[in-house]
Amino acid sequence: MTKGTFHQLSSEKIATKYGQLQQLLHAENEPKFRFTQIAQAIFKQKIHQFENMTVLPKRLREKIVEQFGSSILGIKPVAQTSSPQADKVLFELSGGDKVETVAMKYRAGWESFCISSQSGCGFGCRFCATGTIGLKRNLTADEITDQILYFTLKNRSLDSISFMGMGEALANPHTFTAIRTLTEPELFGLSQRRLTVSTIGIIPGIQKLTRQFPQIHLTFSLHSPFDDQRSELMPINKKYPLADVLEVLDEHVKMTGRKVYIAYVLLPGVNDSPDHAKKLISILRKRMDLKQLYHLNLIRYNPALGVADDYKRPEEHDIRSFYQQIKQAGFKATIRQSFGVEIDAACGQLYGQYEANKRFSDN
Structure with missing residues (x-):
């Protein structure tokens, strides 16, 4: 031969x-x-x-x-919490750092996986449990894809994958190598359209994603339409101001023809007022010619370990009121289905509990 x-x-x-x-x-x-x-x-x-x-x-x-070594899998599960619709796994990496992955089961029968790109996060968003951990390190491409490999080996269906776990995916250069591995036909063999990358607005990363992976879904974490407040909630806004990010997203939409999802976590008494809704509508109205390619995802805030008590879970009637203002203005919006509140599905929660329990047992 x-x-x-x-x-x-x-x-x-x-x-x-x-x-x-x-x-x-x-x-x-x-x-x-x-x-x-x-x-x-x-x-x-x-x-x-x-x-x-x-x-x-x-x-x-x-x-x-x-x-x-003996196994193709290079990360080790060390803790897990489960509910009927979500499994959250804490993995240990080489060197002892840890990351979380969430597997979600939708009622329609398909499965979605939320994976991490960094251990911790260095951007310090005020309402985020991962932000309280700080950045430990970037994950390698293998450590990113191993989170999916773990579930693949359990014969789970890889219907969709989101880079929405711990860390900022577009701040880690290895994210792009990981995407190549996930879309490699002989390996995971996933279509770009089954992948979503979420970003707080890292402009160079968005531009690189537009060039290299134009069919991937892109989600932009907005969380406040007012610059001053957004800078307070999300310090990255000082480096990459909202107006500049929106301009780059407009270019992404024009070049790819792909929809951009705007994630908006509702924080009662912080960013859910009628004025916030009006300002958000005015931002969307400025891109009327791209109206069909922007979609607002309203997200219920999950209270997070280590985060200020100022941030609470919103009431359903307040969520509906905010949603109706957006819909009545003629824009696409969805109240995103909430998973795993009972298993602390917010990013960084399982990590924080594991470390707290470990410190307690060590003492």
Whole structure:
């Protein structure tokens, strides 16, 4: 049998374990189909232990284990909370840092996964539990995709994936490598349209996403239409002011033809007044020619561990009132379904509880 030759791998691809596996196979003068066998063992047969990939020669399995360890999965679950519609898992990374991932089950039968891109976050949004942790570090591309691999190996259906967990996805350059891995046909094989990236408004990252992954869904976290208040709630607004971000989003919409979702967490007595709704409507009216490509998602705030008591969960009638003002003005809006309040599904909650329990047990 003629052995194939591997294509030259880019430095970006070699940065992932899948690229490094290909590099090892090439160094061992293995045929090209060996990587296909490994990929099929992982993603079709759900085998994560290399020694159990019996389609590979024993010598090769031993070589892979020697270089990569026993499992393709490089993160370890250390805590989990569950409800009928959501599972939240805390993973430990190499070096001991931790991140959270949430798996959500919709009544229609499909599953969505909310993954983290950083351990902690350095942007300090006032109402966010992850912001109270501070930034520990960026995740590698493998650590990002391993969150999805964990559920893949459990034969869960990857209907949609959102970069909405711990951290700011567009502040981590490895996010783009992770997206390439998730959309690689021989690996996870996901369409760009099944991925959503959420951002607080990192302009260079939005522009890069527009160029490299134009079909990915983009969500912009707004949370206040008033510049002064937004800067107070979200300090990033001082570096990337709201008007500048909106201009870049307009360009994204024009270039890609893809809808932008505006996330708005309702904070009672903070950003849910009629004046806030009117200002939000005025922002949307300024882009009437793009009206069909902006969609407002109203989100119930989940009280978060370590965050000021000023921020409460909104009452349903207040949510409905705010929603009706937007709808009556003729704009698209949705009250997003709430998952896992009983399991503290807000980002950073499980992390904070785990660390608190650990400190208590250590004492």
